[in-house]
Amino acid sequence: MNKIKFNKEGLVPVIIQDxxxxxxxxxxxxxxxxxxxxxxxxxxxxxxxxxxxxxxKGEKSKHFQIVKGIYFDxxxxxxxxxxxxxxxxxxxxxxxxxxxxxxxxxKITVVGKKIFNPEEVYK
Numbered sequence: 001m002n003k004i005k006f007n008k009e010g011l012v013p014v015i016i017q018d019x020x021x022x023x024x025x026x027x028x029x030x031x032x033x034x035x036x037x038x039x040x041x042x043x044x045x046x047x048x049x050x051x052x053x054x055x056x057k058g059e060k061s062k063h064f065q066i067v068k069g070i071y072f073d074x075x076x077x078x079x080x081x082x083x084x085x086x087x088x089x090x091x092x093x094x095x096x097x098x099x100x101x102x103x104x105x106x107k108i109t110v111v112g113k114k115i116f117n118p119e120e121v122y123k
Contacts (some may be wrong), residue, residue: 001035001036003072003076004032004035004072005031005076005077005096006031007089008075009049010031011030011049012030012031012035012077012078012079013027013028013029013078013079014027014029014044014046014078014079014080014081015027015079016028016057016065016081016083016090016121017067017080017082017083018046018082018083018084018085019068019083019084020084023096023097024097024121025065025083025085025090025091025097025098025099026090026091026097026099027098028046028047028048028057028075029046030045030046030047031047031054033045033047033054034054035079037054037056038070038081039055039085042066042067043056043057043064043066043067043109044056044065044067044083045057046056046100047120052092058086060121060122061087061089061092061116061121061122062086062087063085063087063088063089063090064086064087065083065084065085065086065090066083066086067081067082067083068082068083069081069082070082087116088115089115089116090101091112092118092122093118094114094115094116094118095112095113095114095115096115099112100112
């Protein structure tokens with residue numbers, strides 16, 4: 001994994017995509033430890049820039065992401081992970097995808113359907 005180009009903070013952006021329907025679910029960051037944990041466990045781990053720690057996607061919500069394939073861009077500075085999304089939702093706001101807002105005529109509208117209530121899941 002020496003080819004991965006982590007930035008000066010030791011992070012690399014990771015795009016998460018559903019392996020079946022190809023929906024882009026989220027973007028987050030990994031450091032080397034999160035990447036290695038992902039390889040070891042088969043579940044996606046990230047590095048939280050705000051909390052300054054490793055986190056397993058789904059550790060609180062139980063909406064885990066099971067790795068189906070790991071891909072690298074041509075520069076090795078971005079990772080794409082295709083996953084089986086457990087629990088049908090990736091977004092901490094309760095939507096399937098974090099990309100649930102769309103710009104229409106200079107107005108942002110919600111185009112996704114809320115799947116769960118985050119106040120109940122993240123008590």
